[in-house]
Amino acid sequence: xxxxxxxxxxxxxxxxxxxxxxxxxxxxxxxxxxxxxxxxxxxxxxxxxxxxxxxxxxxxxxxxxxxxxxxxxxxxxxxxxxxxxxxxxxxxxxxxxxxxxxxxxxxxxxxxxxxxxxxxxxxxxxxxxxxxxxxxxxxxxxxxxxxxxxxxxxxxxxxxxxxxxxxxxxxxxxxxxxxxxxxxxxxxxxxxxxxxxxxx
Numbered sequence: 001x002x003x004x005x006x007x008x009x010x011x012x013x014x015x016x017x018x019x020x021x022x023x024x025x026x027x028x029x030x031x032x033x034x035x036x037x038x039x040x041x042x043x044x045x046x047x048x049x050x051x052x053x054x055x056x057x058x059x060x061x062x063x064x065x066x067x068x069x070x071x072x073x074x075x076x077x078x079x080x081x082x083x084x085x086x087x088x089x090x091x092x093x094x095x096x097x098x099x100x101x102x103x104x105x106x107x108x109x110x111x112x113x114x115x116x117x118x119x120x121x122x123x124x125x126x127x128x129x130x131x132x133x134x135x136x137x138x139x140x141x142x143x144x145x146x147x148x149x150x151x152x153x154x155x156x157x158x159x160x161x162x163x164x165x166x167x168x169x170x171x172x173x174x175x176x177x178x179x180x181x182x183x184x185x186x187x188x189x190x191x192x193x194x195x196x197x198x199x200x
Contacts, residue, residue: 019132020174020177022036022040022132023132023135023136023139023173023177024139024170024173024174024177025093025173026093026136026140027136027137027139027140027143027173027176027177028092028140028143028144028147028168028169028173029092029140029144029148029153030137030140030141030144030151030152031086031088031089031092031152031153032089032092032093032140033133033136033137033139033140034089034137034140035082035086035088035089035090035092035093036089036093036136037129037132037133037136037137038078038082038086039075039078039079039082040129040132040133041126041129041130041133042074042077042078043071043074043075043078044125044126044128044129045122045125045126045129046074047067047070047071047074048121048122048124048125049121049122050070050074051066051067051070052121052122054066054070088153135177135180135184138180139173139176139177139180142167142176143167143168143172143173143176144168145159146159146163146164146167147163147164147165147166147167147168147169147172148163148165148168149162149163
């Protein structure tokens with residue numbers, strides 16, 4: 001597989017579709033988005049490293065449960081660190097933080113970790129984590145400021161009269177994410193087309 005295609009394949013459409021619920025649930029408040037971004041970055045990078053290192057000794061029939069244990073371990077570790085140093089984000093995320101262990105994006109990286117070199121796997125994991133984090137943080141900035149008239153939990157007085165409460169709810173989360181996804185797709189489409197033409 002072409003290295004660039006592997007690193008960028010699935011961004012943005014596939015990744016956003018796979019992580020839609022987590023992006024939506026984590027983007028109502030900037031603190032929650034930052035907290036979830038940290039957990040995704042740590043869990044994705046460390047699980048990819050460990051799974052890549054162990055891929056030659058883990059038999060294929062038990063690879064899925066082994067990957068699940070590794071991912072769950074790093075998500076749990078991140079959860080404990082967050083509870084110690086960033087409890088506000090843990091309270092905001094609630095069950096979604098624990099459910100991250102079953103996120104399809106983490107399994108995508110884990111599943112591909114044994115098919116590519118360690119360096120390529122880590123780079124892919126980093127790109128995936130940074131991309132999802134950026135989308136969550138942008139969504140959170142829009143939803144919290146325009147939906148709640150706050151930023152990092154602090155009120156913004158001049159936005160209070162014009163806030164749009166629906167943006168802070170579930171529908172608002174999917175609406176903002178859909179708009180962002182459309183913008184990203186529009187920006188990425190010419191580059192993807194050019195890359196495909198060069199590859200022919």
